[in-house]
Amino acid sequence: MTSRRVAVIGTGSVPFGKHEDASLEDLGGSAARAALAEAGFEPGRIEAAFSSNVLGGGGAGQRILARAGVHGVPVVNAENACASGTTAVHLARLAVAAGVHDVVLVVGAEKMTGRFQGGITLDRTDRPTLLGLTMPAIYALNAQRYAYDHGADLDDLAEVSVKNRAAGAANPQAMFRKPVTRAEVLGSRPVADPLTLLQCCANADGAAALVLAAENAVSSRHDPVWLLGSGLASGSPIGPATEFGTSRPSRLAARRAYAAAGVTPDAIDLAEVHDAFTIGEIMSVEALGLAGPGKALHAVAGGELSLGGRVPVNAGGGLLSKGHPVGATGVGQVVELVAQLRGRAGERQVGGASLALAHTVGGGVATLDAIASGVVIAGV
Amino acid sequence: MSTPETASALPAARRCACCDAAFPLPEGPDRCPYCGDDRLGEVTLAETGEVVSSTVVRVAPPGADVPYTLAYADFAPGARLFARVRGGAAPIGTPVRLVAAPEPDHYIFEVEEHHP
Incomplete structure (x- = not known):
């Protein structure tokens, strides 16, 4: 075509x-x-x-x-x-x-x-939701499995909040502009083990x-x-083949977007990814090919995904700093990519950025591993 | 919370001839919830399964008592089930028993008292 x-x-x-x-x-x-x-x-x-x-x-x-x-x-x-x-x-x-x-x-x-009082619920009728499987709980189940499979320290997830809130502090458009420490993240209200309040984005x-x-x-x-390209994918029913701690819909959407754009993950200069919860960023970064399986948490802790690092992720502060108006989030990410690629991102500017990626993934019905994931790739 | 005394019997289980997934009714009474096939045979699930992942929920929607433990667990042959857990935390790998419970649970997981 x-x-x-x-x-x-x-x-x-x-x-x-x-x-x-x-x-x-x-x-x-x-x-x-x-x-x-x-x-x-x-x-x-x-x-x-x-x-x-x-x-x-x-x-x-x-x-x-x-x-x-x-x-x-x-x-x-x-x-x-x-x-x-x-x-x-x-x-x-x-x-x-x-x-x-x-x-x-x-x-x-x-x-x-x-x-809403508390988290959003998109479907109140499916059995897992009736039994109390909240959005944070879905991500918590993924976090537990990720740590088990990769020998990761669950406390290190706090570093995602520390990174993204530091980035948000430099973004005049962010909802939360105060940096947080690892101790503050881990000491905030427990929501669904291991996730604490400061590891969850805000409505x-x-x-x-x-x-x-x-x-x-x-x-x-x-x-x-x-x-340059974009891709969309949908989730599958959670079943015997589901690999918790990974995001298959995100992987599928990314594959389609990379193919449409004719680029590979190593060419991406910066990415805005779906950090609705800290573990969400980790799973997404791996699904997008920006870090190998089991490597994203180390990459965050080592500064690879910070401003000035190998591939800055959520240099605009992410959902953790910007908040998550669900229908607006994915469009807002592209607005952020445009600012970066035009070299107009101010204090949060990623130097020399010419290729950037935006990613969202939506859950909400707990019988599916996600509803949809989308990836957009932009360049100058 | 549900108790086995008030519970109905465990829902009957089915296994899909197409994808081999197993599931208890009422999760998919007519068709396989994973592939949509309608060639379903009866199957008996193992009494004890193994936790695939679990979390303790500490902030819940209004009206729910916290904390509570939720888990996915695998039961031979080929069933991955979601339920509340009775008996506290149930880390990955914990053996759990499938126990009947009233709606909307239908069944819950009970932590085996003597597991290695």
Whole structure:
């Protein structure tokens, strides 16, 4: 299949955090208008839109886009749990690459404040959820198995929080901007052994948006960042073949994204990965091929994944610092990649970055090892 | 928490002729939950299985008493089951017995008292 080059030419976001007085439509509309303004395009230039949202009810995309003056065009509402945003980016990229549209908008938005006591539950009817298998517990089961299989020290997981919160301290958009120590992480409230509160990301409100364009619609003033490839995969029922402590859906999504982009993991300069929980970053980094099996925790502790290290992971602070407005997260990661690849990431800039990767993976129904995982690869 | 005295009998188990996975009803009454095949034969699961992974949950949704232990455990031939654990922590490798329990548990794991 012939395919056209696809660029990000506009980005916008509402910093993730508590926005008690803003509605879902307010949040998404603001991000969408900001992305249009950065691209220098009127709403009428948008030929189609891809919206990601999980909790806002039917037609969230249309309701949001009305606030940005985008009417009448095809709108696809994408819901793939925590991978929804990446799913919307993936679909938008394919639509432009295939020549169906020249200019499209992606908007991810979520309003979570006040909706939950504690963690999110996407399906209250499956047996594991009824028996109390919370999201942190799912990740905790993976952490226990990871440590058992690789002889890892579970306390070392705290180093993921230390790294990402230090990175978040340098990100003006982050929800949490105070670094934490290993002792503070390990001494915080136990949630599901071995995970403590400071190893779990926070629910948040927020939005992020992108304007994507085909090469023929891009001009030099756009400072384009090219979406070189993306991939999507889904989970499988947890069964006798499930390997806890690894993320098969992430591995599948990564394989597809690398193939589409024609690059290999060793070429990646930086990555934003799904650190909803500390062990999530470890499993993801290995699934993405950025560290070998059983090596990611050592890589974190050794500084390989810190700013200035071999391949900085979550130099923007990750979900652990930025919060996790589920439908917005994957789009927000691409906004961060664009800032890095344009060399505009300020204190958190990864020097000489030319190839970057974003990754999400969504769980929520405990009978599956995940709902979906998405990977996007961008470059300049 | 469930007690064996009030529990119904252990749910009958099935084994898939296509993928060899085994599972107790009601997890997949008509079709294999892993591959969707409907060629299911009756099978008897081993009374004792081995913990694949477990965690002690200390923060739970409103209404649930904490802490509680959750585990996945493997039972021959080819069943990986999820349940609450009675008897405290159950580290990976711990032998557990499958014990019937009322809904929504259907069954729980009981830590074997004398394990190596």
